[in-house]
Amino acid sequence: MAMHRIRIDFDAIVVGSGITGGWAAKELTQRGLHTLVLEAGRPIDPERDAVEHVPPWDMPFRGLGDRAAIESRQPVQRHSLSFDELSRRFWTDDVDNPYTTPVDKPFHWFRARQVGGKSIIWGRHVYRWSDLDFEANLRDGIAVDWPIRYADLSPWYDYVERFIGVSGRAEGLAQLPDGQFQPPMAMNCVEEYVRDRVQERFGRERVLTSGRLANLTEPLNGRAACHYCGPCQRGCVTRSYFSSVNATLPAAAKTGRLTLRPYSIVERLQHDDANGRVTGVRVVDARTKAVIEYRARVVFLCASALETARLLMHSKIANSSGQVGRNIMDHIKHTGVTGEIAGWTDRHVIGVRPGALFVPRFRNVGATRAPFLRGYSFLSAARRSEWSDRIFERGVGTDFKRRLSTLGPWTMSFRGYGECLPRQENRCTLDPVRVDAWGIPVLHIEAEWSSNEHALHRDMAATAAELLEAAGATNIHQQTTPSIMGDANHEMGSARMGRDPKTSVLDAFNRAHDVPNLYVTDGACMTSSGWQNPSLTYMALTARACDHAAGAMKRDEI
Secondary structure, three states, X not given: OOEEEEEEEEEEEEEOOOHHHHHHHHHHHHOOOOEEEEOOOEOOOHHHHOOOOOOHHHOOOOOOOOHHHHHHHOOOHHHOOOOOOOHHHHOOOOOOOOOEOOOOOOOOOOOOOEOOHHHHOOOOEOOOOOHHHHOHHHHHOOOOOOOOOXXXXXXXXXXXXXXXXXXXXXXXXXXXXXXXXXXXXXXXXXHHXXXXXXXXXXXXXXXXXXXXXXXXXXXXXXXXXXXXXXXHHHOOOOOOEXXXXXXXXXXXXXXXXXXXXXXXXXXXXXXXXXXXXXXXXXXXXXXXOOEEEEEEEEEEEOOOHHHHHHHHHHHOOOOOOOOOOOOOEOOEEEEEEEEEEOOOOOOOOOOOOOOOEEEOOOOOOOOOOOOOOOOEEEEEEEEEOOHHHHOOOOOOHHHHHHHHHOOOOEEEEEEEEEOOOOOOOOXXXXXXXXXXOOOOEEEEEEOOOOHHHHHHHHHHHHHHHHHHHHOOOEEEEEEOOOOOOOOOOOOEOOOOEOOOOOOOOEOOOOEEOOOOOEEEOOHHHOOOOOOOOOHHHHHHHHHHHHHHHHHHHHOOOO
């Protein structure tokens, strides 16, 4: 590496510019702190880089992508649900950014190195946790207890939801607390029918509701309401969905106290062993490989769950508990159940709703106990098959054109996402040999599903079929092969929160037990995985941690 040391001081350094990094930037700058945000990848400008309106016939490979190039440079990233010919530009190059796994334990690590991180390509489903989740480890005798409860996070959920804009429907369910909602996105005619049939059969035990989405249905803070074009994973020129580049980073920039530096790969944290504090970070310029050092009073790690673990291990700090890199979790999925719903052949959908419907957890909620721990949710939607479902069919001439232009029957699908238990043996370590394109040791990830996740997955398939049967669906097809770990893109847990420094990495405010001026607020901090999409909880934890850090700095505790 070329050496070029420059010491530049800031009040705070934030590593990563994704969902949590953007929130840390906004909160810290608005509290008066001159903040440096370091991003490993390139800058992103929605007006320049969003390509959601490009139709497939204007794409060089008609939406399928250059398969040879994708296989050679992005063999892991291509497995993501959000990966396509145009969105691939937002995903990491696997050749420059490798990692290793055992042959018999594959793990899909999806990464996005750019300003905004994966907030540009995330699924945007945002759900609150309840004490059913925060008390789960204690109740089940699993891992360690969360050091917080719902009451600690509830006002921060409110705060985050009001800023990002969440469209959704209040349902009054104890396991899924209601929030600050804009009007929900509408169900189509078949979805309303299935919702009513499910309610007739199961009452309030199983509820099909609108997805709670970080997509606007009303304008907010200069961002326009969603116009239902569909492919959100390709960016959003109207800034209608929440991302760092659409909302939090612009808010931070308005303060005049933000310095955003792209192409900045944080190699390690600098640490003063004498006082037990981090003093700053050592950065490698992604393009020139020059090394720069920055100093600050406080550092926030928002690099993603596994990148943060990698950074802590390479820096050899904050790990007196031995828990850094352990307890990796994801959500088990690939339980797809689809069935045909007769009727409504005179109806079709105009526009593309950017998110699915939602069935909240119903297993292990009341007194009845299932033969496994925790629970799961379903994403759901109804649609009619169209020409894009037949792109690999052979044919020519008028009859073929007629087949392609004729809509098929309505189908309804349910896709399950199940909770993963934290287990110490699911872990990552630094590979002793392999390095990335910048000479930094890569991760070796060794994680797999337990028998509990497999039992939960089998139950998802059975209950999804029951939902379709309640709606009178026919030709029901099931997909029952579990996902590869990592496929849900919800990896978390590698530097967990807890009450005891001997068994956890972070305290109740996401501050490292060992390093009082170091905060971790990305997915690494999670003590359990919950059954919900985790991003709203990450954001609420980040806002709360920033409030704590700013207060500690005012009191000269940091």
